[in-house]
Amino acid sequence: MTDQKVIERANAALAQEFELDLGSMLPDALFREDLGLDSLDTVDMVVVLEQEFGIKIGKDPAIASIRTVGDMHAYILGKKREISPSPE
């Protein structure tokens, strides 16, 4: 899966599960201020991303530093590189 494909899938999954406008999910968009999600939503976001990409995130302290959509992309791309990708 290309990085761009990963980003598109992450955006689509989060937009659907949090009822967000896909067009608002720009890399600089802040989850809290721009998209209206808070720390409780972060917990739900972990599960959405785990299920979308078949990875385990759990209570990874790194998720606390995710502030923007771009941070989330970087995190998930890093995670995908850490493990062997699941077969398409």
Next chain:
Amino acid sequence: MSSPGKSIVVIGGGVSGMATALVLAKHGRAVCLVEKKPKLGATLRGFSRCGAIFDTGLHYAGGLHPEGALTRYFRLLGLESLPLVEFNRNDFDHVRFIASGREIALPVGHEAILDTLCGHFPADRVFLRDYFKRLRNSFFSSAFLYFSTEFRAAMNEALHQESLATVLAKGTGDRCLRTVLSIHSLLYGVSPEETPFIQHARIAGSYLEGVKTVAGGGRVLAEAMEAKLDEAGVEIHRGVAVTKLLFAGGKDVTEVSLGDGRHISAEGVVFTAHPAFLPPMLPDGAVKPAFIRRLQSLEDTFSSYTLFGKSDSPIPALHGSNLFLCLEDDISRAFRPDCRAECGPFYISGSPAPHKDTSTDTDTAQRTGWGLTAFAPGNANECAPWAASRPGSRPDAYKAFKTRRLDCMRAVLLEHCPELTSVTFLEGGTPLTNRDFLDSPGCGLYGTKHSLKQFSPLPATRVANLWMAGQSVIAPGILGAIISAFVACGFILGMDTVRREIAACA
């Protein structure tokens, strides 16, 4: 203040639901408690068979010494006069290792247990002193277990935690010692690799402070709570399920629909059942899909195969003492998916000790035998072929499977526990039995896992007047369920109010 004609509806009549209803009623709220089973506290009550009593919810509890956390919560709930029985102070938990031939009797009290373990594992003295210091510090850092600790929301501790297995692996290479120190993971059903050390410390720490149970067992506790609910004027609906929460077009719950067609006008709702049962009650659009998905994806604690046996005379080894039988020195194996019931480890517990006054306790007065319950870790997937079946209509293939599993388990128990030779085994259960008897969709014994790999549900939800309590929210067991009730009530009545009340009830 309550709104006229409206109640706070508490869904689920287990320990946490009953405690929630009691606390709210005590604060003058109109409360409706709804339980789908015919009786409140079904798990807690256990059952009687052939003259013996079998507990299924309460085997023993920590924190019941005079200054203990559970003592204080019982007092707040008006349960201070419950008759208690103390476990053997020198051997409340007995751990038997077959591979290495070791027998370790765990005494009550941090210092006593430290001395005992230093005697058995002299090479690990330094580690053991450090470990128990850390365990105590973690235990005393909980505002809900040690009441002079400043209150913080449990959610602040969610990240940056080490697992129990990591703490043990850093400290000692002795697998037998690691297993002794994590043996209580069998009492909350999560592997040491997944369990946050702090969670383990708060559960195991409560046992090390003092171990007791209620005389007469869980049934006596359930009946006492039920009597208090009646006194407090709680409206109780038994034998009927909540089917839907209604929102009347707004963002808050306004009404609760019951399976018999009735409706209860709701000021708020506290949901205390297994978290997987909440999503089907919520109408579309009430919460974001991501929240539903998370509740549905929560993994259960481990399941078990269970044997219930009876002896005509008391079994001394199980009188005020529990027996843990480990065939191997490594407990981690118990939590692997390929672990079979006959591999153990086994947790074996005796019947509840009777009331002193047997004239008021017909079950005890009629007792003709002494029961024991033996648990072995069980993999729910093994029962998957029969998942569609229900009690009373299980297919023959399932019955044959169950007999095979339990026969193997019984043979191993009898081989390694000469104490049990006088026992007649009467009944048994599989993960499917747990699913249907405990109302636990994933067959787990203690609700969903409190694990480093998943976030437990929080007491507050995204619906302003919907809260959650129960074993899956704060911690498992009687103490965990009761603490979750007080925290949920804190969101409703004001956390400072509840904290002050707990602090004042010394």
